[in-house]
Amino acid sequence: MECDSDEEVVHSPEMKEDVFSLVFGDSDSEADLFFSEGEEKEELGANWSDRWVKVDEVEGLWHCSQFLSSEQQAALTNAIAAEGWFAQPQHNQAMQFGDLPGWTLELCGRIAQSIRSYTYSSEDETGPLPKSLLERKPLFDQMIANSYQPGEGIKAHVDLMRFEDGIAIVSLQSTCVMSFARLGDATESALETESRKGDSVLEGFACQPASSCHQVQGNVRFVRELDQKNGLAKRVDVLLQPGDLIVSHGPARYLWTHEIDRSKDKQVWLGKRIEQRQRISVTLRRLCPQKDAD
Numbered sequence: 001m002e003c004d005s006d007e008e009v010v011h012s013p014e015m016k017e018d019v020f021s022l023v024f025g026d027s028d029s030e031a032d033l034f035f036s037e038g039e040e041k042e043e044l045g046a047n048w049s050d051r052w053v054k055v056d057e058v059e060g061l062w063h064c065s066q067f068l069s070s071e072q073q074a075a076l077t078n079a080i081a082a083e084g085w086f087a088q089p090q091h092n093q094a095m096q097f098g099d100l101p102g103w104t105l106e107l108c109g110r111i112a113q114s115i116r117s118y119t120y121s122s123e124d125e126t127g128p129l130p131k132s133l134l135e136r137k138p139l140f141d142q143m144i145a146n147s148y149q150p151g152e153g154i155k156a157h158v159d160l161m162r163f164e165d166g167i168a169i170v171s172l173q174s175t176c177v178m179s180f181a182r183l184g185d186a187t188e189s190a191l192e193t194e195s196r197k198g199d200s201v202l203e204g205f206a207c208q209p210a211s212s213c214h215q216v217q218g219n220v221r222f223v224r225e226l227d228q229k230n231g232l233a234k235r236v237d238v239l240l241q242p243g244d245l246i247v248s249h250g251p252a253r254y255l256w257t258h259e260i261d262r263s264k265d266k267q268v269w270l271g272k273r274i275e276q277r278q279r280i281s282v283t284l285r286r287l288c289p290q291k292d293a294d
């Protein structure tokens, strides 16, 4: 079964006040899902600059490797499980608008913190989000949690225009390849994966005689499929591992589709098949202001 983004709300239960404290013990509004006791929140940003990687070909797409540690991933997975949204495998999507659960607010805070720490320490970069988006309040007011059983993915889409620019997605539990395709090319016939088999991963940027390029940047690998005519990337695959975060704005948000095809034989990375487990993702966005009805 495919998840059709935004079209289907399987489950959207009322938030129970006490769920968060049941899972994490009593905590105040500065809930401590992500921060262990005594940890200096301000100092956490120190090494963010190394983890954020700009995906050059998809302007406005940024990847943060290991945004959440394994403990934090477990805590977030538990918080989602405690919501009861995915108690049955056929329930695959839950949305929250406005008053977001405590763990979501904490996640938003941590995303903002990591982006700020990157953006304000590198003057010449736009960073994962332009400052105008980064400093809006609230940063996000809508959350979708998606649950994918092995074999399930999400069709190529651009997120609905009712959401503002600036989108964040956190991946949990199963590694997957997310494919970005330039909007004009999105409907082209299935893209060749065979040509990638046997290609080796090289440090830096290496173009194969065929039309695909591999790039390794830190812990992140991209595979780019080039347009033979103009040499520009028409498809870029990004490996998302549990705990990774991606953020998109501008062209990446409006001019590229994103897709996860987990049908048989599609989740292949550098010649190896990715083991599929249940995957959960948390997408954070902000709704456009309501237009007054005339």
Ligand SMILES: O=C(O)CCC(=O)C(=O)O
Pocket: 005, 006, 144, 146, 154, 159, 169, 258, 281, 283
């Ligand atoms: O599951 C994902 O990583 C992507 C979700 C997505 O694209 C969406 O909800 O619009």
Ligand SMILES: [Fe+2]
Pocket: 005, 157, 158, 159, 258
């Ligand atoms: Fe999406």
